[in-house]
Amino acid sequence: MKVELVSFTSDGEKVIAIASKMSRSRKGWDSHQQMPKEEIEVWIRDAITHGYWSVLEHSSYTFSIEGISRVASHQLVRHRIASYTQMSHRFAKPVDEYYKPVIPPSIKKRSEQAEQAYNSAYEAYFSLLEEGVPEEDARYVLPNGVNTNVVVTMNARELYNFFALRLCSRAQWEIREVAWKMLEEVKKVHPILFKYAGPNCLIHENFVREEPITLDELSSKKIVSERCIEGVKRDGIPKCVLNARQISLTPL
Amino acid sequence: MKVELVSFTSDGEKVIAIASKMSRSRKGWDSHQQMPKEEIEVWIRDAITHGYWSVLEHSSYTFSIEGISRVASHQLVRHRIASYTQMSHRFAKPVDEYYKPVIPPSIKKRSEQAEQAYNSAYEAYFSLLEEGVPEEDARYVLPNGVNTNVVVTMNARELYNFFALRLCSRAQWEIREVAWKMLEEVKKVHPILFKYAGPNCLIHENFVREEPITLDELSSKKIVSERCIEGVKRDGIPKCVLNARQISLTPL
């Protein structure tokens, strides 16, 4: 799996902060252009802690996500406030070196068995192609694990929502890995904006506590929530998040 | 495949017509309540021929679509202005009599080969399950053709858009079959509203010609468009639509 941030609103953090300020000011854009970094931080923090999410829509992020399974891509495209361009199995045959179905970690120990299944599916696929069945139909015998690529654009608001759902330990390992890698990518370029991003337990916690906390502070601060939205009790939350994070090899 | 209209806005045609009228009237809802059928037809026809699509959003349709492949469901959920609840392969094991992967018509003659591939995929799946691999991971070896169910809600505007793209001969046979069956269903309950529904060639033709035509008139009227949006020339359009329609066994 490869998750690459290929384009984004380069001045996104400033754009969001100025837009926030303009909702409360009579002055035009040009008079806010020189906003210092400290003020940008204040406006963004204020927007996030009060759920004033709409300003976050002014900054967009495009990722190329390559080598994920059709299981993961099917889950991914369920997020409707986003833009997708997916490699079409109708037009791009996954043959030869391009056929690399994904093997879940839980199967790793039994990988021989999975590989055998993948190989015999590929043989059936290839022989159907040879007999003249069109690609779009022959692919019915290919496994769900077959690899695909997809270009995704989401704005910062939708990313916060996507992260809330998909960084969570309840998300399947593969889309969870995609989510953690996406978070790493956007934190590199916009650390102020994504400072408070995290799974739903963190997002909801910050809606009900006085001082917002970050992912890294989850285990050291007293949690106000009795439970997360998925039902994990207060005391279990920090460990649950640590587990969810294992999927990503790179430390945050 | 089974496509059933399970719920809809029962007075949807009237709701759309009254909403249209209210955009041009000072009077409130109650004074339009007794609108006769002829007037409903006029408002709806007017909305469609002038692209005043937003009023069509006031009427919604819920379908249960059962026994389609994950190939088709993956295409279906790409339509973002709609609501979906899909059978989860994470929680609902497709075992025993529930494992009925879809065999495309183009493979029918070679169905033995496909069935063999489907059977060996199932064996691999089942043995992974027995060894303790969770359902959500074992399913990676299941074929793309594996059957699923999905509950879909779309409003009439989105249905017009969905039909424009998916009734077309360029759509893959399976989602095209879903689309033609959905059209049959909504025409039964709201014939006035869906009178001008059709593939993009028809929709665009009606945007550029004086008098709107229906699907059934495509072959008998002179077409104004030089080509459809997919590139089929004027003279080829009626036959192309006839071909697209073959997928649905029931005559419209």
Next chain:
Amino acid sequence: MKVELVSFTSDGEKVIAIASKMSRSRKGWDSHQQMPKEEIEVWIRDAITHGYWSVLEHSSYTFSIEGISRVASHQLVRHRIASYTQMSHRFAKPVDEYYKPVIPPSIKKRSEQAEQAYNSAYEAYFSLLEEGVPEEDARYVLPNGVNTNVVVTMNARELYNFFALRLCSRAQWEIREVAWKMLEEVKKVHPILFKYAGPNCLIHENFVREEPITLDELSSKKIVSERCIEGVKRDGIPKCVLNARQISLTPL
């Protein structure tokens, strides 16, 4: 102001419950058709307490909202996941008995002054019309308080979101009145579905507590949240909601 529920998905509660169940079941729609009321309650409660909101999209509600100001309608149409048909001031002149600008309660004591302003704006408007200025331009001199009608369709998920924001005491009085009246309307027809609807303080509270509570229980149960998202402290929340509710004359 008049807020009337003019159409809705009559079996919406059942549709939502069946869709929820189908996400975890191998069986088709027909085998769930006879779901008893108690089971419907369980599936809906489960969806709401775990934030499984998407199933709520299968039930839709159409309102005719009449006699609100352009101030309120401008706020209303900012909710993008909804469908609107608004009375056009380009085509429907607000003349004679149809000119009834809204007077805010805070101005009631000084209503003479407001009425005078409204009357002189109307005179300017009318004389511009008489001199041949088109309606769409003459209306620039009409007050923001000028009355309008709008037909709105939202699904149950969006209604929950709309209520969260607009039942709140921070919302302006007029759109808050619209929101409370809409809540009354939908509670009459779908009491199970809207049992847990309320302003953001309630919604977020139910995300972080073991047992969900309703609007009416806010003042009798111990609140887990330290603050609401708008910054009101734990102890001030029940009174704040009571205040917000005053705007609606009808007791819930």
Next chain:
Amino acid sequence: MKVELVSFTSDGEKVIAIASKMSRSRKGWDSHQQMPKEEIEVWIRDAITHGYWSVLEHSSYTFSIEGISRVASHQLVRHRIASYTQMSHRFAKPVDEYYKPVIPPSIKKRSEQAEQAYNSAYEAYFSLLEEGVPEEDARYVLPNGVNTNVVVTMNARELYNFFALRLCSRAQWEIREVAWKMLEEVKKVHPILFKYAGPNCLIHENFVREEPITLDELSSKKIVSERCIEGVKRDGIPKCVLNARQISLTPL
């Protein structure tokens, strides 16, 4: 009125072209990075002439629109696939030099009358403020023409749609001026991408003709459409577009 493009996806044209290509290719993003300008043009033209609009969503544009009336802003925010941050009249008082209501061109000759109405509305507003009426309520007596600022983000697909509706002579003059100015702005930075943008008559014409044409070619090429979607006959279309364009002082 001031319409300024304040941020955008700087490499948007390339991003769109690569995403298009990746839907038909097995290769990853990095192997397409060096795409020459000529190839970018081909992919974009192909997407637009075949209505493959979704790829255009990968490029976004943020505008600061300042000094428009609340009439225009109310129309603007009806476009739901976009992001808005509007100057709040609840928090930013339009007093003193910031009170500059818009006077429509059709009123220019009678501007004294409009200004008088605007002045007396302002006096009523100010005296209500002085008597302690909150800003959010006092503004009910301000005119619809009162000036506001709004920050808007739209992606290229939505811009094509916005232009189709709002460049048209049927759109009110003020939002039409906003639209023509926005078009000028985006054409400066992404001329390839917006080459075929125009009102609906042009967009639909390009869906039904062999060779696409641009706005500037509308008057020199034979038009295929019998009528535009608003009902203007074939021969009247070029002149209608010229008229619509007058609103913008800057030649395209």
